[in-house]
Amino acid sequence: MASKLLLRCATSLVVRSYPGVIRAASTGSASPKSHDKPSTKATPVNMSGNNIDVTERVIIDHNDIKQAYEKLKTMSDGKDAEKWFNQLLWTIARHSAAEELVVYPLLEKTGKTGQQLADKSREDHQKTKEALAAMDGQPMTPELRRKIDTMMADLLEHIAMEEGPGGDLEVLRKGVNKDDLLSEGKSFEKWKLLVPTHAHPNAPDKPPFATVAGFMAAKVDKLRDLFRSFPDQSEVKSNKEQGKQQK
Numbered sequence: 130m131a132s133k134l135l136l137r138c139a140t141s142l143v144v145r146s147y148p149g150v151i152r153a154a155s156t157g158s159a160s161p162k163s164h165d166k167p168s169t170k171a172t173p174v175n176m177s178g179n180n181i182d183v184t185e186r187v188i189i190d191h192n193d194i195k196q197a198y199e200k201l202k203t204m205s206d207g208k209d210a211e212k213w214f215n216q217l218l219w220t221i222a223r224h225s226a227a228e229e230l231v232v233y234p235l236l237e238k239t240g241k242t243g244q245q246l247a248d249k250s251r252e253d254h255q256k257t258k259e260a261l262a263a264m265d266g267q268p269m270t271p272e273l274r275r276k277i278d279t280m281m282a283d284l285l286e287h288i289a290m291e292e293g294p295g296g297d298l299e300v301l302r303k304g305v306n307k308d309d310l311l312s313e314g315k316s317f318e319k320w321k322l323l324v325p326t327h328a329h330p331n332a333p334d335k336p337p338f339a340t341v342a343g344f345m346a347a348k349v350d351k352l353r354d355l356f357r358s359f360p361d362q363s364e365v366k367s368n369k370e371q372g373k374q375q376k
């Protein structure tokens with residue numbers, strides 16, 4: 130409840146300052162550029178994403194993570210590889226934080242199995258956060274590539290567990306009604322605009338403490354992002370389209 134209240138307060142602040150940001154949230158943001166330069170154009174009706182529930186939004190993010198990683202693997206070391214590495218870290222950090230604030234508390238409400246899955250997921254996230262924090266800002270080298278591959282192997286296993294039979298998403302689909310899944314889907318996207326964009330392994334991972342710590346860290350992270358390079362929106366979009374075609 131505390132996190133819902135904080136989300137309402139934070140959202141109203143963002144809406145007042147950047148009216149386009151919350152509209153953009155309903156379709157998701159592909160790269161930090163859309164945060165820094167929020168669009169003031171209205172989102173077309175068929176792109177509103179209001180019918181995308183939280184389990185579907187989680188899968189969309191998982192696919193974004195996989196596609197950023199696949200792209201990074203095709204790039205030789207250098208600035209382009211670093212751009213996609215930054216994109217990968219940014220995508221994972223926001224996704225993980227939003228899951229901790231929205232998905233895992235919801236999962237816990239479904240019962241004992243949900244509580245156990247949420248605990249296991251938080252444990253997996255902690256491992257990923259520690260790996261990400263150790264790699265963040267490093268230049269692309271063969272050694273860093275090995276670390277990224279190890280971190281991604283663990284993360285892909287976690288993703289498969291979340292999406293697979295008896296996993297987090299299946300338990301949510303069975304235990305939460307569709308209206309709540311849809312409204313939590315909207316919260317999930319809104320939180321992604323407000324959460325930290327880098328890993329913070331020492332920060333709390335449950336609301337309300339995660340919420341407060343996240344706000345403080347998010348400001349610093351967004352400043353850090355200003356000094357990093359990221360792929361353009363068009364590059365991210367075309368990478369997503371390629372990923373869809375290869376499926």
Ligand SMILES: [Fe+2]
Nearest residue numbers: 225228250291
């Ligand atoms: Fe997760």
Ligand SMILES: [Fe+2]
Nearest residue numbers: 187228288291
């Ligand atoms: Fe996930």
